[in-house]
Amino acid sequence: MALIVQKYGGTSVGTTERIRNVARRIAKWRRAGHQVVVVPSAMSGETNRLIGLAREIQSEPDLRELDVVASTGEQVTIGLLAMALKAQGIEARSYTGWQVRVVTDSAFTKARIQGIDEHRLRADLAAGIVPVVAGFQGIDGDGNVTTLGRGGSDTSGVALAAALKADECQIFTDVDGVYTTDPRIVPEARRLRQITFEEMLEMASLGSKVLQIRSVEFAGKYQVRLRVLSSLTDPDLDLDTEAKSGTLITFEEDEHMEQAVISGIAFARDEAKLTVMGVPDRPGVAYAILGPVADANIDVDMIIQNASVDGSTDFSFTVPRGDFNRAMAILEQVRTHVGARAVVGDNRICKVSMVGVGMRSHVGIASRMFRTLSEEGINIQMISTSEIKISVVVDEKYLELAVRVLHRAFDLDQQPA
Numbered sequence: 001m002a003l004i005v006q007k008y009g010g011t012s013v014g015t016t017e018r019i020r021n022v023a024r025r026i027a028k029w030r031r032a033g034h035q036v037v038v039v040p041s042a043m044s045g046e047t048n049r050l051i052g053l054a055r056e057i058q059s060e061p062d063l064r065e066l067d068v069v070a071s072t073g074e075q076v077t078i079g080l081l082a083m084a085l086k087a088q089g090i091e092a093r094s095y096t097g098w099q100v101r102v103v104t105d106s107a108f109t110k111a112r113i114q115g116i117d118e119h120r121l122r123a124d125l126a127a128g129i130v131p132v133v134a135g136f137q138g139i140d141g142d143g144n145v146t147t148l149g150r151g152g153s154d155t156s157g158v159a160l161a162a163a164l165k166a167d168e169c170q171i172f173t174d175v176d177g178v179y180t181t182d183p184r185i186v187p188e189a190r191r192l193r194q195i196t197f198e199e200m201l202e203m204a205s206l207g208s209k210v211l212q213i214r215s216v217e218f219a220g221k222y223q224v225r226l227r228v229l230s231s232l233t234d235p236d237l238d239l240d241t242e243a244k245s246g247t248l249i250t251f252e253e254d255e256h257m258e259q260a261v262i263s264g265i266a267f268a269r270d271e272a273k274l275t276v277m278g279v280p281d282r283p284g285v286a287y288a289i290l291g292p293v294a295d296a297n298i299d300v301d302m303i304i305q306n307a308s309v310d311g312s313t314d315f316s317f318t319v320p321r322g323d324f325n326r327a328m329a330i331l332e333q334v335r336t337h338v339g340a341r342a343v344v345g346d347n348r349i350c351k352v353s354m355v356g357v358g359m360r361s362h363v364g365i366a367s368r369m370f371r372t373l374s375e376e377g378i379n380i381q382m383i384s385t386s387e388i389k390i391s392v393v394v395d396e397k398y399l400e401l402a403v404r405v406l407h408r409a410f411d412l413d414q415q416p417a
């Protein structure tokens with residue numbers, strides 16, 4: 001008997017028919033003797049709809065109230081799924097994040113989980129009940145409702161698996177695993193049987209929405225065995241087959257691991273670039289510019305500083321596009337303070353990244369990447385590298401093209417030898 005946390009994404013619970021199928025799948029695991037905790041997302045499109053409603057009232061919604069609204073989608077699916085399970089003869093009970101007590105910090109719309117009280121869930125499991133816990137939501141120390149950032153149900157699932165010391169956390173979604181890149185952009189993308197935790201962390205942080213970055217961080221920190229698999233197969237699929245399907249996130253490279261140099265290509269559409277031009281080049285400038293941006297809780301990603309001969313420097317960095325206007329406003333204030341010439345912004349950029357632990361032992365990957373892009377006339381605006389990834393910023397109109405040509409150039413559609 002194993003203890004499994006199963007997270008089901010929006011498409012997987014997108015209709016009542018699909019919710020019934022999810023219940024059948026869970027019933028199969030229960031009847032095989034496993035303990036199951038289920039974490040559904042809201043029905044697909046629902047969280048967007050709720051955020052849209054909030055924006056109709058306030059163009060920049062009050063974040064506390066936005067979380068109150070946005071978290072309701074999951075309350076619907078836990079109830080429906082618990083009903084569907086009961087209709088299957090499976091004992092189940094729904095819980096919101098605050099009923100469990102998924103405690104988070106108070107960063108509305110991007111709260112972090114600080115602790116989970118798992119006692120009630122353990123009691124249910126011992127009594128043969130399937131707890132159905134709302135993903136994406138929690139409660140802060142003052143009793144406010146919080147949400148965990150878009151895609152946050154993945155993190156709810158993994159955090160619950162960690163708290164319960166589950167044998168595995170299964171992320172059921174609308175693709176049958178982690179692919180070499182988003183199969184919606186490159187139909188030839190190939191499913192990976194395994195990917196290292198380190199690579200998955202990079203892929204997620206560089207934009208692969210198949211897993212929320214924080215869920216991967218959690219899995220790493222608490223050594224949660226994590227698998228991504230399809231919810232769209234026949235719910236009565238043989239359990240042993242299903243248990244081995246999808247993509248396993250592994251902690252170590254083993255000898256069965258595919259030996260590709262590049263494991264995948266990730267991209268992020270919603271990026272923006274800001275440049276402070278003609279900043280006097282002296283100590284403290286980077287801090288003077290980025291300090292106020294960080295204080296506003298805006299994540300800064302790539303940073304480039306170019307010194308010029310006249311003792312001034314241009315300072316560029318990227319932020320999530322949703323934070324672009326706020327970041328521009330902050331820089332306008334900073335500009336006078338640091339004595340910069342101008343501030344310019346571009347919110348029509350994207351980031352394309354290649355990821356692979358094999359980069360550690362292979363040279364020439366970056367130059368091959370740059371050559372491939374140049375052959376297509378794609379201008380690279382920024383570059384950043386780490387041991388296992390190379391990222392470039394390009395005009396957003398080249399996103400699909402860049403991903404496709406790189407996928408082909410690095411033979412990612414071919415099974416590695």
Ligand code: ADP
Nearest residue numbers: 009010011173174178179181182184208209210
């Ligand atoms: P869910 O609602 O189940 O959480 P998401 O839409 O958040 O599903 O994540 C699944 C989607 O992630 C897929 O439909 C796919 O388009 C996208 N995706 C992006 N990169 C990858 C990748 N490397 N492998 C698989 N899917 C990916």
Ligand code: ASP
Nearest residue numbers: 041047136150151152153
């Ligand atoms: N429903 C939330 C969202 O759309 C959480 C999730 O799907 O993981 O972002």
Ligand code: MG
Nearest residue numbers: 009151209210
């Ligand atoms: Mg998701």
